[in-house]
Amino acid sequence: MNYQDDFRDSRLVAIMAENIAGMAAQLPGPVSFMEVCGTHTMSIYQYGIRSLLPDNVRLISGPGCPVCVTPIGYVDKAVACASDSNNIVATFGDMLRVPGSRSSLMEARAQGADVRVVYSPLDAVALAKAHLDRRVVFLGVGFETTAPAIAASILDAARQGLSNYCVLASHKTVPLPMELLSCDPELGLSGYLCPAHVSTVIGGNAYRKLADTFGVPCVVTGFEPADVMQGIEMLLAQVLAGKSLVEIQYNRAVSWEGNAKAQRILDLVFEPCDAVWRGLGLLPGSGLAIRPELSAFDAEKVLTIVAGEEVENSACRCGEVLKGKLAPFDCPLFATACTPESPVGACMVSSEGTCAAAYKYGR
Amino acid sequence: MCLGVPMKVLTINGDDIIAEIDGVRKEASLALLEEKVAVGDYVIVHAGFAISRLNEEYALETLRLMREVFSPEDMQ
Ligand code: SF4
Numbered sequence: 001m002n003y004q005d006d007f008r009d010s011r012l013v014a015i016m017a018e019n020i021a022g023m024a025a026q027l028p029g030p031v032s033f034m035e036v037c038g039t040h041t042m043s044i045y046q047y048g049i050r051s052l053l054p055d056n057v058r059l060i061s062g063p064g065c066p067v068c069v070t071p072i073g074y075v076d077k078a079v080a081c082a083s084d085s086n087n088i089v090a091t092f093g094d095m096l097r098v099p100g101s102r103s104s105l106m107e108a109r110a111q112g113a114d115v116r117v118v119y120s121p122l123d124a125v126a127l128a129k130a131h132l133d134r135r136v137v138f139l140g141v142g143f144e145t146t147a148p149a150i151a152a153s154i155l156d157a158a159r160q161g162l163s164n165y166c167v168l169a170s171h172k173t174v175p176l177p178m179e180l181l182s183c184d185p186e187l188g189l190s191g192y193l194c195p196a197h198v199s200t201v202i203g204g205n206a207y208r209k210l211a212d213t214f215g216v217p218c219v220v221t222g223f224e225p226a227d228v229m230q231g232i233e234m235l236l237a238q239v240l241a242g243k244s245l246v247e248i249q250y251n252r253a254v255s256w257e258g259n260a261k262a263q264r265i266l267d268l269v270f271e272p273c274d275a276v277w278r279g280l281g282l283l284p285g286s287g288l289a290i291r292p293e294l295s296a297f298d299a300e301k302v303l304t305i306v307a308g309e310e311v312e313n314s315a316c317r318c319g320e321v322l323k324g325k326l327a328p329f330d331c332p333l334f335a336t337a338c339t340p341e342s343p344v345g346a347c348m349v350s351s352e353g354t355c356a357a358a359y360k361y362g363r
Numbered sequence: 364m365c366l367g368v369p370m371k372v373l374t375i376n377g378d379d380i381i382a383e384i385d386g387v388r389k390e391a392s393l394a395l396l397e398e399k400v401a402v403g404d405y406v407i408v409h410a411g412f413a414i415s416r417l418n419e420e421y422a423l424e425t426l427r428l429m430r431e432v433f434s435p436e437d438m439q
Contacts, residue, residue, distance in 0.1 A: 119410070120390075120391070120392075120410055120412070121410060121411065122392060145410075146410050148414070149409065149410040149411060150410075152394050152412065197415075200367070200407065200415040201414060252417065252421045253407065253415045253421070254415075259395065262395040262414060265395060
């Protein structure tokens with residue numbers, strides 16, 4: 001798609017819906033496609049894209065919200081860092097309200113902890129420079145879109161010789177959980193709408209293994225309504241042709257190779273490590289740890305963090321929502337005990353979370 | 364948090380740029396971008412860094428949609 005009006009043309013979307021219905025009629029059985037990006041989830045709910053699809057084409061929301069997949073133990077560690085008055089905890093805003101075992105960062109702040117919301121990790125470095133007598137702990141969460149920014153902040157702090165800046169790192173990489181979910185017989189996925197902005201960094205080639213080895217069609221998709229519909233059409237065409245390829249629908253921002261410079265900086269600072277995902281558990285090699293050469297900037301190495309026992313609210317069903325096995329509406333707490341104003345689980349906190357999107361647009 | 368927002372580049376000083384969206388000006392960094400960027404270009408800014416360059420037509424279109432789907436706080 002090349003012309004700007006195409007993206008918003010509701011007639012075009014209607015034609016695409018007809019195409020999709022025609023293709024779906026030829027399917028031998030129902031198919032499920034997963035969108036792996038919180039931005040897609042929001043767009044799909046906002047534009048009611050599910051209602052434009054025939055019954056045998058199902059969309060499932062996957063683990064694409066970085067705040068949502070961050071395990072409760074990480075929040076507990078962040079709160080523990082904040083409770084030391086020597087530390088300033090700097091974070092992106094949507095981590096504030098994620099419930100920990102005993103407290104969220106917001107509650108810790110109300111009790112006097114110095115927790116500051118920053119827009120860029122470079123702001124956190126500037127904070128460290130302005131407070132040389134204290135330590136700034138930046139909460140490094142996010143996927144391959146965010147991790148290079150945090151890598152750059154560590155290199156910046158190193159260049160400036162700042163010894164009071166560190167990162168509590170919990171970055172995750174996107175393709176690995178996709179491989180795992182693609183093998184789950186209960187989900188029975190027939191294809192992925194691959195994330196838009198993560199893919200600007202990692203490039204379309206990052207999904208080759210999924211398509212080649214795991215046999216799952218992948219389409220890197222933008223998040224305009226017509227983008228999403230076209231992504232679904234492209235997936236259906238692959239399914240009907242018995243193919244599993246990687247295709248880039250969102251080629252106005254995503255290349256096959258991705259952003260080489262961002263990848264280089266990422267590699268300079270981080271190395272793969274095992275990571276715990278909320279809902280998915282421990283996935284070997286799916287996380288990014290700060291390299292030993294830069295351990296002076298690794299909060300886990302420079303601080304003694306005593307976080308206490310992890311206590312998860314047993315009624316919260318976020319784990320199943322993140323695996324695509326439960327729709328938000330089917331969680332008994334949805335819109336009753338759990339709302340964006342007082343979230344019980346992480347999926348209700350960030351606007352990219354499936355429960356938050358369902359709450360805002362889905363009813 | 365994962366949201367990248369197209370912004371127009373107003374000034375460039377080494378890797379430091381000032382970019383604008385909806386009258387809000389922000390500092391951002393070009394340190395993660397290999398492509399050359401000029402004043403007047405649009406870049407997708409995520410967490411204070413430009414991660415991709417967009418042509419103006421696409422950028423404006425993306426912005427129009429983002430204003431509908433996301434609240435101003437989401438786009439911060
Ligand atoms: S409604 Fe709340 S408790 Fe239930 S799954 Fe969603 S975020 Fe978790």
